[in-house]
Amino acid sequence: MPNTRLLAGKAVHPVGLGCMNLSHAYGTPPSENEAAALLLKAVDLGYDHFDTATLYGFGANETLVGKTLKPHRSSILLASKCGMGGVDGKRVIDGRPETLMQQAEASLQRLQTDVIDLYYLHRWDKNVPVEESVGALSRLVEQGKIRAIGLSEVSAATLEKAHAVHPIAAVQTEYSLWTRNPEIAVLQKTRELGAAFVAFSPVARGFLGGLRDISALEEKDIRRPMPRFSPENYPANLRLLDALQGLAAQAGCTAAQLGLAWLLAQSGHILPIPGTTSPQHLAENFAAAELEIDAAILQQAGELIHQGSVAGARYPAATQAEIDTEEF
Numbered sequence: 001m002p003n004t005r006l007l008a009g010k011a012v013h014p015v016g017l018g019c020m021n022l023s024h025a026y027g028t029p030p031s032e033n034e035a036a037a038l039l040l041k042a043v044d045l046g047y048d049h050f051d052t053a054t055l056y057g058f059g060a061n062e063t064l065v066g067k068t069l070k071p072h073r074s075s076i077l078l079a080s081k082c083g084m085g086g087v088d089g090k091r092v093i094d095g096r097p098e099t100l101m102q103q104a105e106a107s108l109q110r111l112q113t114d115v116i117d118l119y120y121l122h123r124w125d126k127n128v129p130v131e132e133s134v135g136a137l138s139r140l141v142e143q144g145k146i147r148a149i150g151l152s153e154v155s156a157a158t159l160e161k162a163h164a165v166h167p168i169a170a171v172q173t174e175y176s177l178w179t180r181n182p183e184i185a186v187l188q189k190t191r192e193l194g195a196a197f198v199a200f201s202p203v204a205r206g207f208l209g210g211l212r213d214i215s216a217l218e219e220k221d222i223r224r225p226m227p228r229f230s231p232e233n234y235p236a237n238l239r240l241l242d243a244l245q246g247l248a249a250q251a252g253c254t255a256a257q258l259g260l261a262w263l264l265a266q267s268g269h270i271l272p273i274p275g276t277t278s279p280q281h282l283a284e285n286f287a288a289a290e291l292e293i294d295a296a297i298l299q300q301a302g303e304l305i306h307q308g309s310v311a312g313a314r315y316p317a318a319t320q321a322e323i324d325t326e327e328f
Contacts, residue, residue, distance in 0.1 A: 003289055005271050007049060007196045008118040008148035008169040010077050014264055014289040016049030017042050017282075018200055018275035019065055023057030026206070027218035030277050036068040041279055043072050045286050051079045051172075051198070051273045052111075053122055054103050058086030059110055066111035073113055079170075079198075080107050081122035081152060083133065093322060095125025097136035104140050120150035120172055121162075124324050130158050131165045138166035150198070153323040156185035159193070168195050173325055175199035175270070177244075177259050177305040178207065178228070178237075179314055184326040191269060199263055202272035205229075207241065208259040209281060227312035236311040243304055251293045256281065260288035262301050 004011040022035040029035065039050070052065045062080060069076060082103040083095045100121070107116060119137060124130050130151075140146045148169035151162055162168055171190050175182045175197070182197065190197045203209050205223055214223070214234050223229045228237060241255065248258040256274070263272050274285045307328050313320070320327075 005196070005268065007077060007198070007271055008079075008150075010117065012049040012077050012271070013046060013286070014271055015047070015260065015286050016051055016077075016079075016198070016271055016273040017047050018273040019050055019052045019061055020056045021275045021277060023061035023064060024055070025222045027221045029057070032064060034277070035064055038277065038279060038282060039065065039068045042282055042286075043069070043076070045283055047286060048075060049077045049079070049271065049273070051200075053081035053120075054083075054085045054107055055081070055091060055122060058089075059106065062107055062110035066113065070112050077117045078111060078113060079118040079120065079150070080111065080116050081120040081150075082107065082137075083120075083125060084122040093123045093125050095121060095123075095128040095130075095133040097132055100133060100136045101140070104145055108145060115144060116146045118148045118150050118170060119146040120152045120170070122152050123322060124151070124154055124158055126324075130154070130162045134162045134165045134168075141166065152200075153325050154186070155324045155326050156189035158324050159186065159189050159195075163193050163195075168193065170196040170198050172198040172200055172273075174201045174314065175263065175272075176202045176204045176208070177262060177301060178204045178307070178310045180307045181314075181325050181327065184328065186326070187267060187270075191267065195269075197267070197270045199270055199272040202263050203256040203259050203274050203285075207237065208244070208256045209276075210241070210245075210255065212238065225316045226314070227316065228310060228314065230312060233312035240305050240309060244301060247297055247301055247304070251291075251297045253288070253291055253293065254284055257284055257288040257291060258293065258297070258301055260285060261291050261293045262298050264289060265293075265295075265298050
């Protein structure tokens, strides 16, 4: 039996590909040709779950993914998101039904597909009841434009309200050794409701990948204002990374692979979606699902890096105010 997990009614490889950084967020993205080559390499390796969004590159990422993966459309699970987009070059959270319907139509065109397998509300717009936003998405299901509904960065209470309107197939939230917020309530709630849990930034925004020199981050890199990457906090976090790399060496893998294996071991309904621009990391991330790592090493990894040992908050205050996730 191949190693798969269930997402939106489809059996997929446990590790998917987050496509954001091919267009957006972490400094200058690769050229379109390089990005397309990486996507095709992912298909060759066996990746069958690709995650994009209206927001990424303000549509450019969906266009790239749609064009490149069109020949493989029938063999992949394609996920995208609405409710957060670019308006006049600025990021705007807007969960009004009419906005979501318009964004879905634009997503379908850019992705060059008749139906999106999994469509997430990227952020709950706190000015719009979540029931209204999910109601709009349920109409898209009825129209055959999306197959399943997901939510991103929501609390267990919001998830429950949404699920009462239409079954929620997946919740996507940041989860890694150093971000444990889902453990407060959402992991358990997704399990109860039969929803998958999709973990974004599972290698801690490159931290577990061995990012050492934060001064080299470009000015517009989204990590720059994040407290964990500040010059005050990062040196303390690097000491944790040193120790984790020692554990990974014992396990015969990289620190990023150990972080992914740890995540996969937390529950059978977790599917991490690391992003990368490196073909080598692309292959290593995918292979992490096949690693057999001693339970004692996984436990040590979890005891080493967690919300209590990491220096700095996950987000700056302004970003924190936009999300609904439970906090320690």
